[in-house]
Amino acid sequence: MKQDRPVSPAVINRLPRYYRFLRDLLGRGVTRISSRDLAQLMNVTASQIRQDLNCFGGFGQQGYGYNVDLLYKEIGSILGLNQLTPAILIGAGNLGKTIANQIDLSSRGFRLGGAFDKSPDIIGTNLVGLTVRDIRDLEAFCREQGPRAAVVCVPKEAAAQLAADLVAWGIVGFWNFSSYDFTQNHKGGTAVNVHLGDMVMTLSYYMDQYTPQPETEEL
Amino acid sequence: MKQDRPVSPAVINRLPRYYRFLRDLLGRGVTRISSRDLAQLMNVTASQIRQDLNCFGGFGQQGYGYNVDLLYKEIGSILGLNQLTPAILIGAGNLGKTIANQIDLSSRGFRLGGAFDKSPDIIGTNLVGLTVRDIRDLEAFCREQGPRAAVVCVPKEAAAQLAADLVAWGIVGFWNFSSYDFTQNHKGGTAVNVHLGDMVMTLSYYMDQYTPQPETEEL
Numbered sequence: 001m002k003q004d005r006p007v008s009p010a011v012i013n014r015l016p017r018y019y020r021f022l023r024d025l026l027g028r029g030v031t032r033i034s035s036r037d038l039a040q041l042m043n044v045t046a047s048q049i050r051q052d053l054n055c056f057g058g059f060g061q062q063g064y065g066y067n068v069d070l071l072y073k074e075i076g077s078i079l080g081l082n083q084l085t086p087a088i089l090i091g092a093g094n095l096g097k098t099i100a101n102q103i104d105l106s107s108r109g110f111r112l113g114g115a116f117d118k119s120p121d122i123i124g125t126n127l128v129g130l131t132v133r134d135i136r137d138l139e140a141f142c143r144e145q146g147p148r149a150a151v152v153c154v155p156k157e158a159a160a161q162l163a164a165d166l167v168a169w170g171i172v173g174f175w176n177f178s179s180y181d182f183t184q185n186h187k188g189g190t191a192v193n194v195h196l197g198d199m200v201m202t203l204s205y206y207m208d209q210y211t212p213q214p215e216t217e218e219l
Numbered sequence: 220m221k222q223d224r225p226v227s228p229a230v231i232n233r234l235p236r237y238y239r240f241l242r243d244l245l246g247r248g249v250t251r252i253s254s255r256d257l258a259q260l261m262n263v264t265a266s267q268i269r270q271d272l273n274c275f276g277g278f279g280q281q282g283y284g285y286n287v288d289l290l291y292k293e294i295g296s297i298l299g300l301n302q303l304t305p306a307i308l309i310g311a312g313n314l315g316k317t318i319a320n321q322i323d324l325s326s327r328g329f330r331l332g333g334a335f336d337k338s339p340d341i342i343g344t345n346l347v348g349l350t351v352r353d354i355r356d357l358e359a360f361c362r363e364q365g366p367r368a369a370v371v372c373v374p375k376e377a378a379a380q381l382a383a384d385l386v387a388w389g390i391v392g393f394w395n396f397s398s399y400d401f402t403q404n405h406k407g408g409t410a411v412n413v414h415l416g417d418m419v420m421t422l423s424y425y426m427d428q429y430t431p432q433p434e435t436e437e438l
Contacts (some may be wrong), residue, residue: 001427002427002428003428008418012424012425013417013420013421015420015421015424016414016417016418016420016421017414017417019420020398020414020417021414036320043400043402048386059254078424079235079420079423079424079427080423080424080426080428081420081423083424083427085426093417094313094316094317094320094321095317095321095364097313097317098314098317099314100314100416101370102314104416105419106438108416108419108420108423109419109420109423109426109427110419112318112421135310145417148426149422151419151425156425157353157407160404171332172426173422173425173426175418175419175422176423179239183262190422190425190426190429191422192418192419192421192422192425194415195235195419196318196321196322196413197235197239197322197323197327198235198236198239198396198425199235199411199413200324200327200328200329200370200394200406200411201234201235201298201299201300201327201413202232202235202302202327202329203232203236203368203392203393203394203409203410204298204300204327204329205231205297205298206392206409207298207299207304207328207367207368207391207409208220208232208298208299208302208328208407208412209221209222209394213256216382
């Protein structure tokens, strides 16, 4: 669902969490919830929930709260989950396999239509119902099938080499697990770069700032 | 390195990226860089770099730029990487194995001292040099060895059950891959919750907003 004006990335990053909590509520048979109760459940303020949802017009009713099913569907629609963007996975080694097995893309806006690797040991194996193809067939596949998004699970150097080709072959969205930054040189597309190693460094920072450190080794 | 006053999370989240780019520069033998060149390389503005680093006192010299090695070490020190916090990994299935193999914790502030699982097929196997232990031995291990951080790679329900115990056994930092939110009920600790499924939904949003959608299926 296209928004009339840009919404701040912080709000967008919070939307999937609302979606997740609302799905849990639906699963537990809850049909209606006050912003106060939703706030308590999610450990945020009711005012933040109202502010976040007001970016999209707001969905609560004074004195009623939120209709859980309606809000769930609205947020899904805002996130673009009611259409499936065709996607491919590149790099079907341990990381690629784990991502494909852990994350059900079809409930998150994408339809995985192909998986590619360069290793003869991996080509031909099964990955979530797909037969892993030879990466040499990637260009032909892209030109024939028109995938729009790629889950990139190859090392940095391989990603850097592939990036320009993928853009040329029509890929405009990257869910990138390589330590190469996809947005860096390819501004035509949209990328969510997942730097796992960066995340654990922020944990190190916060532990250093906010928790006692009785057991650490000085290097 | 403790900071005198809190630094915004947005700045903290950017620090590991500076650290990564500086390490690459060092690897290429670059010893000195202007904020303009660093900005161009990282696809940010020179003013943002200066503002970010000024939160920690700033490290550039007018007319000289940044000493790459010095800045790399300073940011490492800010991130708390010059000490190794003892850590454990819980859940050594595919996800846990992938994380442990992909991310070298020792260069990111942590020393992995134990790995735990409940599956007889996994207990006793090798994980990055550690023999995976029975999760029933977790309490004794925590009380004897005093790990401070946990990489949590178990399903949501298991994580919810473990959370209070882990806090009671002295774990104060969580790198959490389960879809249970660790910060939610355990305010004593620090958590970096990695919701991979949330991330790909934000990609869906941005693709829906900013890229043409010629090939999508309506559900």
